[in-house]
Amino acid sequence: MENILVLTHVDESGVLSRASLESVAAGVELSSALSAKLSIGVVAVDAAAVAAQLAGLNACVLAATSPELAEPRFSSDAAACEALCRTAAPSIVLAPGSSRFTRVLPAVAHRLGGVTDTHITLLTGGAQAEATRWFYRQRVEAVITRTARPWFLLLDAGTRTAYAGSGAAPTVEAVALTLPALRTKVLGIKAPKQDEQTIRPDAKLLFVAGAGWTKKQADGQVHATDAEALILGFLRNADASLGSSKSLVDQSGENQSVLNFMTHLNQIGQTGSTPRHAKGLSTCCHGEEPHVVGWRFVNERRAINLDANCGWARGKADVVYIADAFAVMERVNALLAEKK
Numbered sequence: 001m002e003n004i005l006v007l008t009h010v011d012e013s014g015v016l017s018r019a020s021l022e023s024v025a026a027g028v029e030l031s032s033a034l035s036a037k038l039s040i041g042v043v044a045v046d047a048a049a050v051a052a053q054l055a056g057l058n059a060c061v062l063a064a065t066s067p068e069l070a071e072p073r074f075s076s077d078a079a080a081c082e083a084l085c086r087t088a089a090p091s092i093v094l095a096p097g098s099s100r101f102t103r104v105l106p107a108v109a110h111r112l113g114g115v116t117d118t119h120i121t122l123l124t125g126g127a128q129a130e131a132t133r134w135f136y137r138q139r140v141e142a143v144i145t146r147t148a149r150p151w152f153l154l155l156d157a158g159t160r161t162a163y164a165g166s167g168a169a170p171t172v173e174a175v176a177l178t179l180p181a182l183r184t185k186v187l188g189i190k191a192p193k194q195d196e197q198t199i200r201p202d203a204k205l206l207f208v209a210g211a212g213w214t215k216k217q218a219d220g221q222v223h224a225t226d227a228e229a230l231i232l233g234f235l236r237n238a239d240a241s242l243g244s245s246k247s248l249v250d251q252s253g254e255n256q257s258v259l260n261f262m263t264h265l266n267q268i269g270q271t272g273s274t275p276r277h278a279k280g281l282s283t284c285c286h287g288e289e290p291h292v293v294g295w296r297f298v299n300e301r302r303a304i305n306l307d308a309n310c311g312w313a314r315g316k317a318d319v320v321y322i323a324d325a326f327a328v329m330e331r332v333n334a335l336l337a338e339k340k
């Protein structure tokens with residue numbers, strides 16, 4: 001018989017994270033489908049504060065607590081997860097695929113002689129446990145079974161409803177936790193302000209910058225600084241999300257002029273992302289097929305290119321402006337600024 005342990009952790013406000021509660025819900029479903037024993041492991045400063053979130057749960061609740069667990073840190077989180085696993089002796093461990101647990105769980109699995117699978121979107125039981133995940137950028141869906149145990153499964157967030165129990169809070173059993181010498185001290189969190197985030201999945205408009213922004217222009221010069229100002233100005237004014245062609249993000253490795261706010265995370269296309277936006281505006285990007293396949297969920301497409309023979313002009317965009325993107329975006333920014 002399987003023995004399932006769900007590992008959970010608190011978020012910045014000291015309560016169990018939403019992804020943790022989704023994992024608890026997954027644990028309840030899977031244990032019922034497999035007729036397996038269920039335990040919940042809590043990694044927290046104070047487990048009493050989170051017990052109410054597990055109300056009504058028919059499971060053994062174990063907690064590894066310490067003031068050092070207020071902040072994510074590999075050594076303390078790994079020690080806490082290991083202590084919970086050694087106490088519960090599970091054959092299957094479910095955990096949220098949060099940044100906190102993703103960096104810790106494979107190491108914990110290794111310490112316990114187990115195996116790990118990540119990005120699990122669905123769990124099913126019956127004769128045996130089966131885990132589903134996608135490969136190759138959501139093109140191939142695989143159903144995984146394993147005989148190796150303990151089997152650690154990191155679950156993708158947003159793939160199931162979070163556990164919301166009612167009734168009496170469960171009794172929490174404290175697990176002995178010995179932390180190793182902690183070399184990393186968390187002094188605080190420095191995160192970019194929301195408006196400095198260039199990837200905005202909820203934006204109506206996707207603005208794509210191509211390599212042309214950093215190429216020599218009509219005057220024989222590169223104008224990367226002007227390009228940065230124009231692009232950032234537009235993103236701010238239009239609340240757009242920023243995408244890039246592969247050529248542009250690859251330039252940083254080739255010591256060419258780069259746009260400093262652009263990373264590989266911005267890349268759209270066959271080897272990049274496939275975001276969903278109502279509209280898209282491509283600038284200084286040729287519109288080659290490996291790039292344009294990343295636009296398949298962008299409904300209305302426009303492009304600005306100097307080249308009347310670019311890929312966008314060959315049926316890949318609804319409207320193509322044959323123009324200098326520097327001049328067009330300067331004018332567009334001025335119009336948007338007037339409107340604000």
Ligand SMILES: Cc1cc2nc3c(=O)[nH]c(=O)nc-3n(C[C@H](O)[C@H](O)[C@H](O)COP(=O)(O)OP(=O)(O)OC[C@H]3O[C@@H](n4cnc5c(N)ncnc54)[C@H](O)[C@@H]3O)c2cc1C
Nearest residue numbers: 210211212245246247269270271272284286290291306325
């Ligand atoms: C296996 C494979 C996978 C790939 N995956 C991806 C992927 O995921 N995403 C991706 O983007 N690419 C991908 N590529 C690369 C892709 O084929 C193209 O090489 C790349 O998209 C070209 O980028 P670009 O259009 O920005 O640059 P370029 O081809 O250099 O085009 C620059 C454009 O800027 C225009 N321009 C220059 N100055 C101006 C100006 N002032 N105003 C207006 N226009 C101007 C030029 O006319 C030109 O059309 C892949 C290729 C392969 C082989």
